Amino acid sequence: MRTPRLVNLLDDFALGGVSKGLAVFESDPVRTVVVPSVIAIDRRAMIAPRLDAEIIVTHFPPNWRRLLFFATLKWRNPKARIIHIEHSYTRSWEQQWVPDRRRFRLMLKLAFGQVDQVVAVSGGQARWLAEAAGMAGKDIEVIHPYSANPGIGSISDPDFSRPRKLRVGAYGRLHEAKGFDKLIAAWKSGAMPGTELLIGGYGPEEERLRALAGDTAGISFFGQIDDVPAFLEQCDIVAVPSNREAYGQVANEAREAGRPILVSDVDGLPEQVGQAGMVVDFTDASAVARAFGALDSERLTAMSRAARRATKDCGPIRQQQWANLLRRQLRYPAFLQNRCVPA
Numbered sequence: 001m002r003t004p005r006l007v008n009l010l011d012d013f014a015l016g017g018v019s020k021g022l023a024v025f026e027s028d029p030v031r032t033v034v035v036p037s038v039i040a041i042d043r044r045a046m047i048a049p050r051l052d053a054e055i056i057v058t059h060f061p062p063n064w065r066r067l068l069f070f071a072t073l074k075w076r077n078p079k080a081r082i083i084h085i086e087h088s089y090t091r092s093w094e095q096q097w098v099p100d101r102r103r104f105r106l107m108l109k110l111a112f113g114q115v116d117q118v119v120a121v122s123g124g125q126a127r128w129l130a131e132a133a134g135m136a137g138k139d140i141e142v143i144h145p146y147s148a149n150p151g152i153g154s155i156s157d158p159d160f161s162r163p164r165k166l167r168v169g170a171y172g173r174l175h176e177a178k179g180f181d182k183l184i185a186a187w188k189s190g191a192m193p194g195t196e197l198l199i200g201g202y203g204p205e206e207e208r209l210r211a212l213a214g215d216t217a218g219i220s221f222f223g224q225i226d227d228v229p230a231f232l233e234q235c236d237i238v239a240v241p242s243n244r245e246a247y248g249q250v251a252n253e254a255r256e257a258g259r260p261i262l263v264s265d266v267d268g269l270p271e272q273v274g275q276a277g278m279v280v281d282f283t284d285a286s287a288v289a290r291a292f293g294a295l296d297s298e299r300l301t302a303m304s305r306a307a308r309r310a311t312k313d314c315g316p317i318r319q320q321q322w323a324n325l326l327r328r329q330l331r332y333p334a335f336l337q338n339r340c341v342p343a
């Protein structure tokens with residue numbers, strides 16, 4: 001009897017949280033359950049392919065045009081279990097981009113009615129999905145994404161005991177969603193005194209962000225970050241000023257490295273904070289100033305230690321969560337399992 005096959009369907013392979021997160025399917029715990037693979041799907045495709053797989057995982061957000069794809073995916077693969085991971089849509093995304101909420105939520109209900117399991121990447125996103133997609137009482141699994149960065153856990157803790165300029169790091173795709181412009185504006189307003197700002201990454205907003213920073217001494221751009229541990233080793237704390245963020249792998253990586261985090265109050269970010277940082281309104285310079293004014297050496301040291309504790313073994317834990325979910329999906333015939341159908 002062959003080992004069950006799992007196929008991940010992606011329509012975007014740009015370096016980011018989604019593509020980096022695929023590594024979990026190659027981990028030993030998951031590979032004891034399934035043989036994983038990845039297939040690229042044309043964004044314009046409306047008819048799904050037939051696949052030689054017992055489990056199919058979709059990684060792209062549904063939309064009205066793609067409803068036929070989701071419907072034919074089940075129709076053409078009737079024996080496969082279909083899992084959808086919602087990487088993109090969140091309450092903040094809906095608030096910022098959806099003019100007709102009723103129409104959008106109807107689309108979500110119709111799309112998720114075609115799959116056997118929905119996976120949310122944060123508790124905040126799961127609570128919103130239960131409301132938005134009419135899935136209250138249905139099974140929404142929460143599994144935080146994880147992208148392994150070898151060496152990140154062995155970075156030395158920052159030393160906050162001696163007076164010096166704090167190095168505030170921010171990195172990721174330079175995109176409107178990430179809110180780097182708010183961070184630069186707050187720094188230039190004087191809300192972050194005694195700090196240097198280190199910005200890593202590339203993307204469509206890079207030229208605008210560099211222009212916004214100008215020739216200001218104290219703001220440095222590092223370009224594409226190929227070595228995340230090396231970048232984090234240069235940072236004392238990490239800011240995540242996102243406008244929307246389903247989970248925020250940057251915040252998780254920062255905590256693994258023992259870096260206190262300052263995050264926006266959106267979607268999945270606040271649930272990562274605990275004792276490891278602070279939730280900050282980056283749209284309000286006075287709020288940013290109050291946050292930085294509260295960061296004395298004793299508090300920063302305590303945050304750093306809490307960050308390490310909170311992320312201990314998070315990689316193996318998430319690998320095992322996926323292995324357990326896949327076993328459950330394979331254990332029973334489809335008619336014995338609850339499907340995620342509209343209420």
